[in-house]
Every structure is written in C-alpha cells, then in structure tokens.
Amino acid sequence: MAQSETVERILDAASVLFAERGYAETSVRTITTAAGVNLAAVNYHFGSKKILIQAVFARVLQPFCVELEAKLDRLELGEKVDAESLLDCVFKALLDSLIDKQQAEPEKVLRLQQFMRLLGMAYTQAQGHLRRFIVSEYGGVYGRFIQLLKSTAVATKPIDFYWQLYFMLGATVFTLSSIDSIQGIIEDNFAAASSIDRAMDLLVPTLAKMVKPIDL
Amino acid sequence: MAQSETVERILDAASVLFAERGYAETSVRTITTAAGVNLAAVNYHFGSKKILIQAVFARVLQPFCVELEAKLDRLELGEKVDAESLLDCVFKALLDSLIDKQQAEPEKVLRLQQFMRLLGMAYTQAQGHLRRFIVSEYGGVYGRFIQLLKSTAVATKPIDFYWQLYFMLGATVFTLSSIDSIQGIIEDNFAAASSIDRAMDLLVPTLAKMVKPIDL
DNA sequence: GTCTATAAACTGATAGAC
DNA sequence: GTCTATCAGTTTATAGAC
Numbered sequence: 001m002a003q004s005e006t007v008e009r010i011l012d013a014a015s016v017l018f019a020e021r022g023y024a025e026t027s028v029r030t031i032t033t034a035a036g037v038n039l040a041a042v043n044y045h046f047g048s049k050k051i052l053i054q055a056v057f058a059r060v061l062q063p064f065c066v067e068l069e070a071k072l073d074r075l076e077l078g079e080k081v082d083a084e085s086l087l088d089c090v091f092k093a094l095l096d097s098l099i100d101k102q103q104a105e106p107e108k109v110l111r112l113q114q115f116m117r118l119l120g121m122a123y124t125q126a127q128g129h130l131r132r133f134i135v136s137e138y139g140g141v142y143g144r145f146i147q148l149l150k151s152t153a154v155a156t157k158p159i160d161f162y163w164q165l166y167f168m169l170g171a172t173v174f175t176l177s178s179i180d181s182i183q184g185i186i187e188d189n190f191a192a193a194s195s196i197d198r199a200m201d202l203l204v205p206t207l208a209k210m211v212k213p214i215d216l
Numbered sequence: 217m218a219q220s221e222t223v224e225r226i227l228d229a230a231s232v233l234f235a236e237r238g239y240a241e242t243s244v245r246t247i248t249t250a251a252g253v254n255l256a257a258v259n260y261h262f263g264s265k266k267i268l269i270q271a272v273f274a275r276v277l278q279p280f281c282v283e284l285e286a287k288l289d290r291l292e293l294g295e296k297v298d299a300e301s302l303l304d305c306v307f308k309a310l311l312d313s314l315i316d317k318q319q320a321e322p323e324k325v326l327r328l329q330q331f332m333r334l335l336g337m338a339y340t341q342a343q344g345h346l347r348r349f350i351v352s353e354y355g356g357v358y359g360r361f362i363q364l365l366k367s368t369a370v371a372t373k374p375i376d377f378y379w380q381l382y383f384m385l386g387a388t389v390f391t392l393s394s395i396d397s398i399q400g401i402i403e404d405n406f407a408a409a410s411s412i413d414r415a416m417d418l419l420v421p422t423l424a425k426m427v428k429p430i431d432l
Numbered sequence: 433g434t435c436t437a438t439a440a441a442c443t444g445a446t447a448g449a450c
Numbered sequence: 451g452t453c454t455a456t457c458a459g460t461t462t463a464t465a466g467a468c
Contacts, residue, residue, distance in 0.1 A: 006433080021342040024240040027461060038434055043463055045433095117340070123394060124336055125238050162402050163391070163415045167422055170390025171383040178339060178382070186378050199379045206383055210422055222451080244444060254452055259445055261451090 007045050009035040014056050019117040023053055023125055054133045057122070060097075060115055061134065065141045068093040072144060083152045083208040090145065091204060109179065109196055116176035123173075153211050161211065168207045175199065223261050225251040230272050235333040239269055239341055270349045273338070276313075276331055277350065281357045284309040288360060299368050299424040306361065307420060325395065325412055332392035339389075369427050377427065384423045391415065 013035035017026045028049055032039045046052040071089040075081055098111040122130050146165065153161055175182065179196060186195050229251035233242045244265055248255045262268040287305040291297055314327040338346050362381070369377055391398065395412055402411050 022238070022240065022340070024238065025342050028463085029461080038436090039462095040435075040464080041433085049462070120340060120390075123390075124333070124340060125241070159402055159406055159408060159411050159414060160418055162405075163398070163411070163418050164422065166391045166394070166398050167387040167419070171387040174336075174339075174386025174390055175379070175382045182379070182382050186375055189378075190375055192375060195375050195379070198375060202376060202379050203383070206380065206426055209425065243442080245442085254454090256446080256453070257451085265444065 006035075006037050006041055009037055010042060010045065010052070011056055011059055014052055015060070015114060015118070018053070018056060018121070019114040022121055023127060028052075050129055053127065053130055057118065057130065057134060058137065060118070061138050064094055064097040064115075065138050067097040068141050068145065072141075072148065076148075081148060081152065083149060083211050084204060086145065086149050086152065087204045087207055091200070113176060113179050116173050116179075120173040120177050149211065156211065164211050168210055171207065171210075172203065175203070222251075222253050222257055225253055226258060226261065226268070227272060227275055230268055231276070231330060231334070234269070234272060234337070235330040238337055239343055244268075266345055269343065269346055273334065273346065273350060274353065276334070277354050280310055280313040280331075281354050283313045284357050284361065288357075288364065292364075297364060297368065299365060299427050300420060302361065302365050302368065303420045303423055307416070329392060329395050332389050332395075336389040336393050365427065372427065380427050384426055387423065387426075388419065391419070 010031060014026070014031045017031055017034060020026075028042045029039060031052075032041055035041075042049065042052055046055060068090060071093045072086075075085060075089055094115070095108060095112065098108055098115065121127070122134060149165075150158075150161055156164070179199065183196055183199075186192070226247060230242070230247050233247055233250060236242075244258050245255060247268075248257060251257075258265065258268055262271060284306060287309050288302075291301060291305055310328065310331070311324060314324055314331065337343070338350060365381075366374075366377055372380070395415065399412055399415075403409065
C-alpha cells in the first residue's frame with residue numbers, strides 16, 4: 001500500500017468517526033480498524049493523535065479558506081457588498097470546497113454536516129491545541145470576512161455586532177451539525193421530504209437579518 | 217460526613233468538570249478527587265458514571281422546568297402571548313432557577329454558562345442515554361413551549377418554523393456556552409466592561425425577530 | 433512502510449475490611 | 451457510609467522484526 005493511500009484512508013476514517021462521536025470518544029484503534037490499516041500507522045504517519053486531529057481539520061479548512069479568499073476577491077471587484085452576498089460567499093465557498101470530484105448531492109450534505117460537527121467540537125470539546133492551531137493557521141481569512149461584514153453594518157454598535165456574529169455562528173453550526181436528525185424529526189411530523197434545501201435557503205437570509213441594523 | 221453532603225459535593229464537582237471538559241474527558245477519579253471524596257463514592261451513591269451524568273442534568277433541569285411551567289401558566293392568564301414574552305419566560309425561568317440562595321451576579325453568569333455547556337454537549341457528544349433521559353423526563357414542558365411559540369407565528373410555514381427554532385436554539389446555546397471567552401475577546405477589542413448584560417438584552421429580541429413571519 | 437508484541441498508563445467498577 | 455486494594459478492560463505510544 002502506498003504511503004499516501006494509508007494517510008488518506010486514516011484521514012477519511014478519522015473524519016467520519018470524530019464527527020460522529022467526538023475526539024475523546026474515538027480511539028486510535030477504532031480509526032485504524034475502520035481504515036483497514038495497522039494500529040501503529042497513525043503514530044508513524046502523524047506522530048500522535050493530536051496531530052491527526054489537526055490534520056483532519058487542515059484537510060478540510062485549507063481548501064475552504066482558499067475558495068473563500070477567491071470568492072471575496074471577486075466580490076470586492078463588484079460594488080454590492082452586503083450581508084447577503086458575503087454570507088453567500090461563505091456558504092458557496094464551503095459547498096464548493098467539499099467536492100473534489102464528481103460528487104452526488106446527498107454526499108455533499110453529509111460532508112457539510114461533518115464539517116460543522118468538527119468545527120463545533122473544536123469550540124466545545126476540550127481541545128485547546130486545536131483552537132490554537134486553527135487560529136494560527138487560518139485566522140487571516142476569518143478576520144478579513146469579519147471586517148467586510150462589519151462594514152455592511154456601520155449603524156450597529158461594534159459590541160452588538162460581535163455578539164450578533166456569535167449568534168449567527170451558533171445558529172449555523174448547531175443546525176447544520178444536526179441537520180440529519182432535525183430533518184428526521186421534521187419529516188416525522190410533516191411527511192415532507194428534502195427539507196434540507198429549505199433549511200439552507202432559510203439560513204442565509206435569516207442570518208443576514210440578524211446583522212442588519214436593529215430597529216426592533 | 218453525611219450522605220447528602222457527599223452526594224452534593226460529587227454533583228458540584230461533576231457539574232463544573234463536565235461543563236469544562238465534556239463527559240468522556242472527565243474521569244470518575246478526577247471528579248472524586250476534586251470533590252474530596254473517595255473514589256468508590258460515585259458508584260456507591262449513583263451506581264455508575266452514566267447515572268451520575270443524568271443526575272447532574274436532573275438537578276439543574278428539574279427546577280428550571282418547574283419555574284418555566286409556572287411562568288407559562290401566569291403568561292397564559294393574560295392575553296399578550298407573543299414571541300418576546302414567551303422567550304422572556306424561558307430566560308427568566310432559567311435565571312430564577314439558577315439561584316437557590318443569595319447569590320451574586322457573576323456566580324449567576326457562571327451557572328448559566330455551565331447549564332448551556334451541559335445542554336449543548338447533550339446534543340453533540342455521544343450520550344444517547346442522556347438525550348433519551350432528558351426527553352422522557354422533561355419533554356412535556358418543552359412541547360408546551362413549542363406549541364405556544366408556534367401559535368405566535370401562524371403565518372410561517374410549519375417546516376420553516378421548526379428550522380427557525382433550531383437556529384434560535386443554536387444561537388442561544390453556542391453563545392451562552394462560550395460567553396466568558398467571547399466577552400474576553402470583545403473586551404480586548406473595545407476595552408468595554410460587562411458586555412454580557414448587553415448580550416442577554418440583545419438575545420431575546422434577536423431570537424424573537426427570527427420567528428417573526430418572513431418578509432425578507 | 434508495515435507488522436507484531438508489548439510497555440506504561442489510565443479507565444470504570446467492585447469486593448471486602450472497617 | 452467510607453475506605454483500600456485490586457480487577458479487567460481500555461487507552462496511546464513505541465521498540466524491533468520483517
């Protein structure tokens with residue numbers, strides 16, 4: 001087995017398992033078994049479980065950030081930079097970065113959910129090393145996006161803007177993290193199929209509304 | 217040491233540690249050491265770690281649900297049942313249920329954050345037994361609240377309402393879970409103190425706006 | 433680069449003395 | 451009700467043969 005294939009298999013298995021159960025609940029043994037590789041392979045290729053966790057994040061965050069930078073560049077060439085278009089950039093960049101090859105739609109939703117679960121756990125689980133890694137590696141694009149979004153809400157007090165930012169992040173991460181089970185609950189109650197598309201359609205305008213100047 | 221005191225000390229220590237690190241990352245040894253009780257005390261008083269986790273939840277959810285029922289009863293006696301007043305019930309019930317004795321304000325914020333972190337982890341961490349426990353024990357009040365809130369948004373399509381409900385839950389849990397670190401970040405940038413009150417003031421109207429009929 | 437074997441530490445839980 | 455001692459199982463990580 002070529003080296004790269006083993007590394008990829010480990011990363012694939014770890015991404016799925018971490019997103020499903022969390023970091024602490026997923027042992028290296030479970031990962032290597034699921035990946036069909038030897039137990040020692042994780043320590044040989046990555047050095048430790050912590051570095052593997054970071055590698056899982058890097059593999060998904062790196063293409064996303066590249067894609068987001070490009071989309072923000074393009075957006076700033078035009079003139080209409082409002083909250084909707086900025087949020088649209090983020091979600092489009094996210095969805096675009098999740099497909100490498102020819103991938104079906106349900107697979108994309110699964111990857112989106114996986115990404116959000118990993119991201120949410122980086123905040124909630126005790127993985128200080130992970131938060132530090134993400135900020136130091138990918139803090140740049142994030143800061144750029146924040147500044148752009150902030151410039152669309154000059155009427156909002158800066159402190160209020162920051163709180164609203166976290167409201168938005170929470171709504172997004174929480175919902176998309178559990179999008180399959182929420183969809184299950186909703187479909188049980190309404191016998192309606194494919195409400196996920198509706199959720200995505202609702203999310204951007206709802207989030208945009210949250211950062212619009214307050215006149216409640 | 218009286219029995220009840222040991223039980224309380226274990227529950228206190230477990231609440232703090234679970235909220236800080238998560239369930240899987242907190243060992244029974246860590247809990248008993250922090251509580252200053254014997255290692256065997258957890259299994260003697262609770263039977264298992266799982267039941268201890270449920271007990272931690274019950275201790276905080278039970279008074280909250282009682283308080284919420286009472287506040288909803290009182291609200292329904294009047295006539296103005298709108299989204300703001302309903303959300304106000306939830307947050308007021310939550311804050312009221314967190315103070316047993318004469319407790320200072322910063323302690324209340326800590327408890328609020330602890331509650332939200334525990335709640336968030338019940339969703340994200342692999343604790344199926346915990347979700348089942350919560351639904352079976354406290355699903356009643358939750359359902360009542362949902363129905364009341366839904367009746368204030370009859371113009372919204374039911375499916376849209378449910379998605380918005382999860383947006384709201386996510387914004388709340390995520391923000392209040394990390395309210396100390398967010399406040400830290402914000403205070404670093406603005407040299408402004410006590411922005412937490414502002415966050416709470418912003419949260420209810422912002423959430424209410426989210427379930428108001430869409431005219432974006 | 434992959435394997436087996438094993439080290440060293442930690443986990444939840446329990447039996448039995450006090 | 452609390453204690454010590456310990457079990458049986460798991461964890462991450464590594465040394466050394468191939």
